[in-house]
Amino acid sequence: MKKKSIANRLSLRIMAVLIALSAVIMITVYVITKDSMAREAESRYEGIILHANEKIRGVLSDVYVAAINNVNIIERDIDDPDKLQAHLERMVSQNMYMSSCRLIFEPDVYPEKGHEFEICAWRDSGEMVRGRQMNENHPDFQIHSWYKDAFKSSEGDWTPPYFDREASRQLTTTYATHIHDRSGRKVGMLGADVSLEWLRQRHQRVDAENHERFEKGFKEQSYSFIIDNDGSYLIHPDESRVLKKKFQEITAQSPDTLDDVVARKMLQGESGSCRLQNDGIDSWMFYSFVKYAEWTVVIVVPEAIIYHNGNMLAAIILAVLFIGLSIVYMLCHHFIKKSMRPLRRFVVAAGRVAKGQFDVQLPEVKSREIDALRSAFKDMQISLIDYEKATASKAAMEQELKIASDIQQQMLPKVYPPFPERTDIDIYGEVVTAKMVGGDLFDFFIRNEKLFFCIGDVAGKGAPAALVMAMAHSMFRSASMAYASPKLIIEYINRSVCEGNDSCMFVTFFIGVLDLANGRLLYTNAGHEPPVLVREGYTRFLYVDNNIPLGLKSDWEYTEQKAFIDRGTTLLLYTDGHTEAETVSNEQYGRNRMRQEASRLAHRRLDSRSFIKAIQQAEQTFVGDTPQGDDISLLAINYKGKTDMKHYHRGFSLVNEVQEVSALAVFMRSVCEDMHFNELTTAGVNIAIEEAVVNVINYAYPKGSRANILLEVMADEEKITFKLCDDGMPFDPTSVKNKDVAQPIEKSNVGGLGIYLIRHYMDSISYQRIDGQNVLTMTKNL
């Protein structure tokens, strides 16, 4: 989905708030003004009917007053009927609303004039007042009910409107009052006619005015009408209804009952307004009762007109709001967009920075927020420039380290098998460096039928460690050319490493010199991990003295140890990266697991490469994918030896513990097999050697001290010689007096049995003390 711009989102939100706000205002204003507008329209129409009411009352009142006033004048001249005509004519001419008037006398009031006597005056179409006397051929007013009722009545009154066929030929109402003779007897009636034509025209005009002024464009328009006190229409736009229909008859036809109620109210002389359905249109009806005449003036206004102004107002407000909000939206959008413009320039700048142009000119800004962004951007630029420099130098350094690493790897033996022409030795080594340049090293070479080998671990990693390692390595090579003693070699390296070693960098180191002819091993260990002797059925750590690592004390005297590596034995050398490899939960692989794994592998009689790979695999299976922080070096030296019966020469070394005797037994069995000894001789030779060795174990050393005891076996065609060497306290077992076995042995006193057994099973024994060593030589003739 495409994201909206900030300008868009912000403007829309502002708009939403504004729209909500204005909607509330608009609804409030609409509700208030709609009512007041309606009220205004209502009062307008009320005013119209009130005005009509007043007008009718005024006109009728004028006519009434004129009639009353003329009654006296007429009665004064009652005896002179010829004067009366002039009075009537003056009355009509003086009163513009009076269309005509007449005097109707009872029969035989003026016998000289005939049985009947009636005179009248009227205004003709030319506004001329005319008069006439009618005797016998006048309309027979006297028999009409309205005349009879008026005559009977004690006072004058208005007649119901009627259509005057005689005089004006218009809808007319007449004020009829009595004429008395001098004796006060009622002799006739004076009738003052008011034509309702003017009223009809007035209504037409008012309606037309309303239509013109207030109701233009409306489908339904207002109209007014007048009904008299029995509901008959006097004035109505539909002329056919006049005097023919009654209001209550019309209302009774509609299903609505509301208008019937209104009709009743009108007939009872009430005024007011109501809302109802008129000919299916929602309308307001305003009605006003006219006193004296007892008519009701009515105006019917469609509701749409009443509410028109209010609705118009609402529409105008809505339109204004819409236009206003549109303008606000456009302005908001414009201003926000304008204030966001620097951001776009920042985007461009950032794009350039991303392409590597770190010193790009940043846009100038005005607002505080954007300025904060600009400062942050500026800082980032500076950091990037610094970082670029650092990265460049780091890359250069890494390149150099890569070269150093290559050089270092070239220093280590890397062609396997290293001595393809030899069958007596099988070597394989491998370094896995944790950082690109490591501090681990190993090396080996053969000089004068002696295998010189070493393994070392420089404390620390990376370039400094690699430099020390490279130095130690070259020292090992050069010293090994000069010396055959690991002690001398290691002391030589130590002195070199100590020189100028201000940073106290130290190296753990193990150097061995293996005589390939007989398996004799000379070794010196400088604080390194003890190697493992791996042999089927007999796998253990090589006993090493506790010498300090190289590089700490230049004058330290390192001890040199001797051991024999029997043929078929693998010497496993390693650095602590292997044994201290950790799992995710920081559990170390450990020496014990490694020794057990080596012991298990011993039975498979693998070549050195497969052996190292299997050892690595076991450790990796244990630690899983956990990345290791230290270099890991592994070196396996499998001494196969030679079986040369003419110059038979083998050796075995063991630590001064009685448990080692079982390993000795394995070695002795192998020797006896080489010699083809029978069972009895094998047992005898075994016993002799065990007795000699146990003797050394038990008595040559103080309790708790450890040492290597060496057993060397040499044979020729005539005899087999066993040479047992130890560096314990001087002791000559040959000096022990021979035991007389014929004598019963008392109690547990079996001392001297051992030397007795040696003497018994060997043909000769001799003791020498050479270079601080006890050397016991035992010979058996073949």
Added chain:
Amino acid sequence: MNAIIKKEDDKRVTLILDGRLDASVASHIAKEVEPLFDYSDCEIVIDCSQLDYISSSGLRLLMIINQRCRANHCELYIKGLQERVLDVFQTTGFVNLFQFK
């Protein structure tokens, strides 16, 4: 190397030794045979028919067993010595110290 004590009946107990009885296992076997010293007034037979090898350490252990059993008034016999082991017994004069069956 194993040492197994078998009770034949109330009066007879057999100790079976097999393998090599040399210095490396002597102290361990010494512990194994401790229960033998709980018997008194009975006949103890050491079955050596599966014993391949013995050195002076083993002989010393046998001497200790002999002395302690005697102290418990037991009669100790050795039976089934292989030739190479018998040779050691003869060489050392141990043949004179034990009764054989």
